[in-house]
Amino acid sequence: MKVISLTSDPVKGKHGLTVKPDLTFAEVKPEEFDCVIIPGGWAPDRLRRYREVLDFVKNVATRGIVAAICHGPQVLISAGLLKGRRVTCVSAIKDDVINAGAEYVDEPVVVDGNMITSRIPADLPYFCREIIKALEKLE
C-alpha cells in the first residue's frame, strides 16, 4: 500500500496523526495499482482541483477498485466517474453526487461493481470489509 499526496510533505490528519507520503501524484504509475482509496475530510476539496489526481483515479477505475468515504466522492465527481452509479457519501455532498448523475443511498457502505463508498468515519468497519473482499476477488 502506498500513500500518495500532492507533495512529499508530511500530511497531518485532524486527530493529529502524521503520515509521510510514499509518492506524489506526479511520480505515481497508475498501472501499478489495483485499487485507490480516497479518504474524507477536507483533502478531497483540494485533490479534486488537480488534473494528475483525476487522471490517476480514472486510470485505476478502468481495471481496479475505486473506494471513497465521507467527502471522498468529491474526487469521483470531478473525475466524471459517478454517472449512473449507486453510491453514498457524507450528507453534505449528497446533492452534488445526485447532480453528477449518481443514485444516492443512505447506507453504511454501497458496493456498485468496482466502486465502494461509505458515509462517515463510523462506517469504516463496513467500508474496510468491502474493500478487503473486493481485493481478495482480484487475486
Next chain:
Amino acid sequence: MKVISLTSDPVKGKHGLTVKPDLTFAEVKPEEFDCVIIPGGWAPDRLRRYREVLDFVKNVATRGIVAAICHGPQVLISAGLLKGRRVTCVSAIKDDVINAGAEYVDEPVVVDGNMITSRIPADLPYFCREIIKALEKLE
C-alpha cells in the same frame, strides 16, 4: 446587518476573528431581509445540510439579493437556486456548480440578476462593491 448562524455560539473564523451571531436560523424572519450574503470557508458545507438554512435563502431569493463567495455557492446548489444562472465560485466546486445547471465563469465577480458571486478572498473588493450597488438600487 445581522449575523445568522445555526446556534447562538460564537463563531471563530480561520484568521482568529470571533463573531457572536445576532440570530439563529430558527429565530430569523426571512421577510425582514432584502439580502443574504453567504461567506466561504468550510461553513457552507455545514449550512447546506439544514432545511431551515435552505428555506431562509430561498425565501430571500424570491424578492432580494443573494450573494455568495468561495464555497458559499454550495448552499445555493442545495437550495436549488443555480439552474440556468451565470455564477462563479472557488475552483474546487466548479464541477458541482456546473452539474447543478449553472453556467460557470472564472471572473472576480459575476452579477446575474439578483445573484452575486465571487471566487476567493482576493475578490472581496469586487464582491462587496457589487453588493453595495445592488442594495442601493433596492432603496
